[in-house]
Amino acid sequence: xxxxxxFIKNMREILGEEGLAEYLDSFEKPKFTGLRxxxxxxxxxxxxxxxPFKLRRxxxxxxxxxxxxxxxxxxxxxxxxxxxxxxEPSAMAPAAVLPVERGERVLDLCAAPGGKATxxxxxxxxxxxxxANDASxxxxxxxxxxxxxxxxxNLLVTSEMGDRLDRYFHEYFDKILIDAPCSGxxxxxxxxxxxxxxxxxxxxVFANMQREILRQAAELLKPGGTMLYSTCTFSKLENxxxxxxxxxxxxxxxxxxxPRQEGFCSGMPELVGSRFPLERCVRLFPHKIDGEGHFLxxxxxxxxxxxxxxxxxxxxxxxxAELEAFLQDVSMPMELSRIVVKDTKVFLMxxxxxxxxxxxxxxxxxxxxxxLKKRFEPSQAFAMALxxxxxxxxxxxxxxxxxxxxxxxxxxxxxxxxxxxRPEGWQLVCVDGYPLGWGKLIRGTLRNKYFxxxxxxx
Numbered sequence: 001x002x003x004x005x006x007f008i009k010n011m012r013e014i015l016g017e018e019g020l021a022e023y024l025d026s027f028e029k030p031k032f033t034g035l036r037x038x039x040x041x042x043x044x045x046x047x048x049x050x051x052p053f054k055l056r057r058x059x060x061x062x063x064x065x066x067x068x069x070x071x072x073x074x075x076x077x078x079x080x081x082x083x084x085x086x087x088e089p090s091a092m093a094p095a096a097v098l099p100v101e102r103g104e105r106v107l108d109l110c111a112a113p114g115g116k117a118t119x120x121x122x123x124x125x126x127x128x129x130x131x132a133n134d135a136s137x138x139x140x141x142x143x144x145x146x147x148x149x150x151x152x153x154n155l156l157v158t159s160e161m162g163d164r165l166d167r168y169f170h171e172y173f174d175k176i177l178i179d180a181p182c183s184g185x186x187x188x189x190x191x192x193x194x195x196x197x198x199x200x201x202x203x204x205v206f207a208n209m210q211r212e213i214l215r216q217a218a219e220l221l222k223p224g225g226t227m228l229y230s231t232c233t234f235s236k237l238e239n240x241x242x243x244x245x246x247x248x249x250x251x252x253x254x255x256x257x258x259p260r261q262e263g264f265c266s267g268m269p270e271l272v273g274s275r276f277p278l279e280r281c282v283r284l285f286p287h288k289i290d291g292e293g294h295f296l297x298x299x300x301x302x303x304x305x306x307x308x309x310x311x312x313x314x315x316x317x318x319x320x321a322e323l324e325a326f327l328q329d330v331s332m333p334m335e336l337s338r339i340v341v342k343d344t345k346v347f348l349m350x351x352x353x354x355x356x357x358x359x360x361x362x363x364x365x366x367x368x369x370x371x372l373k374k375r376f377e378p379s380q381a382f383a384m385a386l387x388x389x390x391x392x393x394x395x396x397x398x399x400x401x402x403x404x405x406x407x408x409x410x411x412x413x414x415x416x417x418x419x420x421x422r423p424e425g426w427q428l429v430c431v432d433g434y435p436l437g438w439g440k441l442i443r444g445t446l447r448n449k450y451f452x453x454x455x456x457x458x
Contacts, residue, residue, distance in 0.1 A: 004199055007185065014234060014271065019287075026287040031190050034089040034291075035073055036115075037063040038150050040122040041434060042083050050432060052076065052399075058089045058291075060261040061096035066290065077404045080456065081434040082149040082384055087115045090186070090284045090291035094179055094230040095119035097258055097282075097296055103128045104174040105352060109162060109217055112139030114146030116179055121152035126385075129350045131173070133158045133165065140362045145454070148381040151435075153366035154350040160360055162216025168356045169220055174305070176217050176227035180210045180242075186232040186293020189286050203235035207242055214246045218253065223303020226256065231295045234283070236271040239295040243267075243281065244274040246299075255280040256298040263289035267297070322376040323368075326426070329392035332385070344371045378426065380451035383437045388430050393422040395439065395446065396430040404431050408456040413439070413446040 003024075012020045035055075037047045044063050048055070053071040058064035066089060073079055074086060095116040100106055100123040108117040112134035121130045132147060134140050137159040144157045158165070183203045184194045214229060221227050229246075231238050247253060257280050258264075265288060267281025282296040319327075319336060323346060327334070338349045349365040366385055369378040388394055395415060397404050403413050407429055420427055420441055427439045427446065438449035 002195070003188065004195065006202075007188075007198065010236070011234060014236065014268065015285075022287040023285060026285075027189050029189075029286065032066055032089050032290045032292075033069065034058055034064055034066050034087055034092065035084040036061065036087050036092055036119060037065070037084050038082055038118070038122050039063050040125045041081070041151060047083060050078075058092055059263070059289075061092045064089060064092040064096070075456075077399050077408065077431040077436070078434070080149070080408055080454070081431050081436055082151050083434060085115060085118050085146065085150070088190070088292055090289065090294040091115055091232065092119070093282075093284065093294055094177060094228050094296060095123075097298060098175055098177050098228040099226065100124060100175050105129045105131075105172060107131045107133065107165075107169070107173045107176045107217075107220060109133055109165075109176060109178050109213065109220075110135070110180055111157075112136060112143040114143045116177055117143065118146055118150045118152070120175075120177060121147060121150060121155065124152075124154060126153055128154060129352050130155045131158060131165075131169070132156070133160060135159065135161055137360070137362075144362050147363075148367075148384055149454075151384040151386075153348060153385040155363065155365070156350070156353065156361060157363040158359060158361055162213060162220065164359070166216065166219045168354075168359060171220070171222050173220050174222055174225050176221050176225070178213055178217050178227060178229045180206075180213055180229065180231050180238075182206050182210070182231040182233040182238050183235055184232055185234045186284075186286075190292055203233070203237040206233075207235070207237040210238055210242045211245050214242065215249070218246075218250055218301070221301050222305060223252075223301055224305025226298065226300050229297045229299065232293055233295065234285070234293055236268070239283070239297075240267055240269060240272045240274060240278050240281065243278060243297045243299075244269075244272050244276055247276045252302040253299045254302070256300050258282045258296055258298050267295075320371055320376070322371060322374060326369075326376045326378065329426070330386070330390060331392075332387070332390040338365075339368070340365070341371070345369075346371060346376070377449075378438055380437055380454065383428060383435050386428060386435050388428065388433050388435060391428040393420060393425060393427050393441075394430055395420045395427045395441075396433055399431050404436075405456065407436065407439070407446075407448060407450060410448050410450055410452060410455045412448055415441060415444055415446050417444075 055065040111132040267278040269278035
């Protein structure tokens with residue numbers, strides 16, 4: 001592989017001659033693949049009990065595992081049920097390190113395609129608020145899908161710059177994750193096609209961008225709040241340099257210690273002549289871990305953390321009769337006062353969110369479904385947010401049943417007597433107890449309502 005001369009020079013400065021040789025040797029190592037269990041749907045213990053894969057734990061996150069290519073986890077029904085997310089192992093570290101607690105308000109500022117946002121949402125476990133933002137509107141579509149597959153209801157998906165968010169969310173968030181756009185040096189081993197882009201637009205360009213993003217995030221974080229800055233690059237400008245510059249401009253922030261795991265390397269203040277304790281940061285290198293590259297810095301804002309009070313629920317609005325009839329079969333906890341009807345579409349809004357006129361939303365709240373002529377049609381996102389026991393009529397198929405794959409491909413299914421909770425009407429279709437989507441049962445035939453845009457390719 002032809003690595004740029006300037007890149008080799010930079011890596012020699014960071015690693016020394018011996019470390020550089022070990023790093024270059026790592027290009028001959030296999031590329032590691034990982035999955036991260038969705039703990040808001042299934043416990044790690046239960047997943048390991050039902051998993052058909054050969055798994056090995058990722059040391060720096062309790063719910064992350066290496067798998068082998070023969071496993072093909074993206075073709076298994078459990079993937080479509082949102083039981084796990086496919087993620088490069090070192091990329092699991094940022095969301096694992098950020099200490100998110102239930103009920104908090106959390107922002108993923110550069111969230112697409114959703115690997116870290118889905119883990120933040122799983123940690124919140126249907127409480128608090130997750131704002132998943134990405135400045136690229138085109139990338140937010142994949143972000144929204146991944147969040148909906150994971151069954152995360154308490155979310156806003158936005159496409160804005162940080163200064164625009166600050167108009168509505170100034171000092172609002174308890175926790176912020178910034179997986180910043182970067183030159184991607186940590187992915188050279190896995191994705192060689194990124195090298196020409198590095199040669200055209202290198203660390204200097206991204207370092208300026210990162211410092212602006214950090215400044216914006218500082219305004220969005222509550223006093224006493226914590227934010228995690230990460231990149232998938234090795235550049236001293238983008239890593240220690242960005243944090244050094246930020247701390248020099250923001251004396252209200254301090255660097256927190258990050259628990260060390262085997263293979264974690266300390267940040268290197270000497271690379272940028274910093275007076276700050278940048279050794280508290282973490283560097284991940286592919287010759288030290290089974291993974292690619294990452295940099296982590298955990299920053300705390302001075303001040304006393306004051307819990308955010310949720311908006312008062314207010315009086316319930318008028319619920320359309322068709323929706324009310326459908327919700328009689330739903331036992332998922334739901335404040336009716338937070339249901340909003342926009343034209344024909346119905347949303348369940350999360351707590352603590354007021355009106356944000358002018359903000360670019362791809363999704364606000366959980367999309368419950370659509371009001372059509374004298375009926376309510378539930379959404380795919382609604383199905384994924386439910387648990388099996390939260391809907392009155394269920395068809396629960398085994399992963400070994402060929403009808404599961406046929407369902408995921410959009411086919412009509414034949415259902416035997418006794419296989420559904422009710423003989424007619426809407427059914428929540430599950431695989432081994434975990435929802436996949438909707439179907440409508442009529443005289444033993446299940447009309448497939450699985451969202452066409454998510455269907456498994458033939």
